[in-house]
Amino acid sequence: MVGMRVGIGHDTHRLAPGGPLRLGGIDIPHDKGSVGHSDADVLMHAVVDAILGAAALGDVGQMFPDTDPTNRGRDSAEMLCAARDAVAAVGWRIVNLDCIVFAQRPKLLPHRQVIRKRLADLLDIDPDRVSLKGKTGEHVGPIGQEKAIAAECVALLESK
Numbered sequence: 001m002v003g004m005r006v007g008i009g010h011d012t013h014r015l016a017p018g019g020p021l022r023l024g025g026i027d028i029p030h031d032k033g034s035v036g037h038s039d040a041d042v043l044m045h046a047v048v049d050a051i052l053g054a055a056a057l058g059d060v061g062q063m064f065p066d067t068d069p070t071n072r073g074r075d076s077a078e079m080l081c082a083a084r085d086a087v088a089a090v091g092w093r094i095v096n097l098d099c100i101v102f103a104q105r106p107k108l109l110p111h112r113q114v115i116r117k118r119l120a121d122l123l124d125i126d127p128d129r130v131s132l133k134g135k136t137g138e139h140v141g142p143i144g145q146e147k148a149i150a151a152e153c154v155a156l157l158e159s160k
């Protein structure tokens with residue numbers, strides 16, 4: 001019997017004036033950007049947590065503490081590669097990801113294929129295994145009022 005594991009990841013970052021917006025490993029031209037210790041890539045952090053969670057290997061904050069000055073401004077693509085390698089090292093392979101970005105603006109659709117390919121390339125899987133959806137905040141709450149951006153991801157792993 002093939003072993004399978006599912007994991008969930010969630011992240012939120014504050015938005016502040018001044019772009020670009022780093023999301024899923026790409027820089028999207030926008031009038032606001034995410035604030036955080038690293039590059040504040042909310043989607044990448046949700047994906048990292050989903051992958052690590054599926055293998056019960058902790059979370060992104062444990063792997064890259066925000067108290068460590070060397071993590072300041074760190075490219076989250078490095079975090080994703082570290083998570084990919086960590087789950088591979090204990091015998092897991094990524095089957096697929098299903099992700100949601102919660103943002104009032106900008107529209108995700110024009111960037112969706114580029115982000116899917118970027119995540120898939122970093123994880124060494126086919127882009128059709130990376131699903132990406134966008135939701136607005138319906139102009140209410142911190143998401144809808146563009147004070148924050150959030151992301152969620154579910155990841156499925158199978159034993160190698």
Ligand code: MG
Pocket residue numbers: 011012013036040041042045
């Ligand atoms: Mg984060």
